[in-house]
Amino acid sequence: MMKWEQLLSLKRQGDTNKRLRIEQDETRLGFEVDYDRIIFSSAFRSLQDKTQVIPLSKTSFIHTRLTHSLEVSVVGRSLGRTVGKAIIEKHPQLQKSQGYQFNDFGAIVAAAALAHDIGNPPFGHSGEKAIGNYFLNGNGKRFQSKLTKKEYQDLIDFEGNANGFKILTESKNGVEGGLRLSYATLGAFMKYPKDSLPKKPTKHIADKKYGVFQSEKEFFVEVAEELGLQKRGEASDLSYGRHPLAYLVEAADDICYTIIDFEDGINLGLIEEEFALEYLINLVKENIYTEKYNSLTKASDRLAYLRSLAINTLVTEATSVFIENEEAILKGDFSESLLDKSKYKAQIEDIIKISVEKIYKSNEVTDKEIAGYKILQTLLDTFTTSAENLHNNTLTHFDQLILKNISTDISKSKSEYEYLIETCNYISRLTDGNALMLFEKINGIL
DSSP states (O other): OOOOOTTTTTOOOOHHHSSOGGSSSSOOOHHHHHHHHHHHHHHHHHGSSSSSSSSOOOOTTOOOOHHHHHHHHHHHHHHHHHHHHHHHHHOHHHHTOOOOOOOHHHHHHHHHHHHTTTOOOSSHHHHHHHHHHHTTSSSGGGGGGGHHHHHHHHHOEEEEEEEHHOOOOHOOOTTTTOOOOOHHHHHHSSOBBBOSSSOOOOGGGGGOOOOOGGGGGHHHHHHHHHTOBBBBBSTTOOBBOHHHHHHHHHHHHHHHHHHHHHHHHHHHTTHHHHHHHHHHHHHTTOOOHHHHHHHHOHHHHHHHHHHHHHHHHHHHHHHHHHHHHHHHHHHTTSSSGGGGTTTHHHHHHHHHHHHHHITTSSSHHHHHHHEEEEEHHHHHHHHHHHHHHHTOOOOOOOHHHHHHHHHOGGGGGGSSSHHHHHHHHHHHHHHHHHHHHHHHTTTTTO
C-alpha cells in the first residue's frame, strides 16, 4: 500500500538534502513554488495560442488551452483542499509529526492541474494524431527499422502527457532538471505512469494511455520510487500505480471540459440554448435554487448559474468518491476515474454525447483539424529531413536555414530516436499561430 508520507515528497531533481515539510517557509511553500514556476514558464504561456476545442478560433469567449488550464487548476485546488481536510483528519500524524496541512493537497493538485496540458501540440488532440500518423503512415515510416519497438511506439502514438513530463523535467540550455518541480507534483501530474508498450495491457484507467517517453524513463523511475508508487505489470514493464492525487487532477479536467466545452458550444450557437439548459438542469436538479434560477431573465445568466452549480456539484461528488475509496486508491485497486463511479455518470455522458455530435464533429472544428494535419505533416517532414541530413553529414544549405529555427541543439543527439523525439518536442511547443507562420514560410509565402 502507498503511504501519504512518501506521496507528499517535497524532493526536487538534484537534491542532496531531504526537504522536510515541518521546516518549510509557510509564506512560500514548496508546492506553491511549483505553481509559480509553471505559471512563469514559456511552455505554459504558449497555451494562450493553442486550441482547446475550436482550432484557430478568433472568437473572444472561446477557451484556449491557457484559460482551460487555469480553470482546471482552480477546480483542482478545491478538490485537493477538500480531500486534504479528510485525509488529515483520518491520518492526524501527517500534521502532528510532519507538519502537513490540508492546503498542501490543494497546492499539489493545483500545480499538477495547471500543467496537465503543457505537452499538447498545436491544434488540439488532432495535433497528437497528426504527429503519430506521420510516423505510422507518412514519410516518417522510414525510421521504423532504426528504432526499438518502444521508441517507434513513442512516435506513432505521440502522447501529450509524456511530452508534458519531458517539458517539465528535461535539462535545457544549462538548466538542470527543467522546472525542478517537487516529486509530489510530478506524481500527481502523471495520469498514466507507464511507457508506450505494452499498449492498454489492462482496462485499468492508468493503462488507458502512457506518460513517459524512452528519453525520460530513468528520471521517471526515480520519481516513482521516491514516491513509493506501486510497481505494476510484468517485471520487465515500466509501469506503476497512479499517485492518488492524479485522480483529482483527472477529475478537475473531466469536470471542466464536460461543462465548459458544452458552454462554449452554446455560446457559439452550435447547441440550442434551451435544449442545453435542460441537460444542465438534469445534472443539478438536486441542488438548484429554483427561485433564484427563475429570477434570471437572460439566458446567458441562467447558463452561467447552471454552469457554476454543475461544477460545484461534480466537485462535491468527485471528492466524496475519492474519500470513500481512499484505501482502494492507496492499494492501487481503484481502476476507474472518479466520475466513472459518480451517481451523475448518466447525465455526464448525455452532455458529452451532445458535445461530440454538435461541437467536436462540427464543420468549423473538422475544417481546422484538416488544416492542422497538413501544417504539422509539412513541418515534420521538413524538420525531420534536415535533422536526418545533419545526423548523416549530408546537410544542405536549406537544412542549415531550417535548423536555425529549432530552439534545441539536435546536433548533440546520439541516435535517430533522440533527434526525432527532440524535433517532435520542438514542433509540439509551437502555438497554432506559430505553426501556421512556419508552414507558410516553408511554402514560400512571405
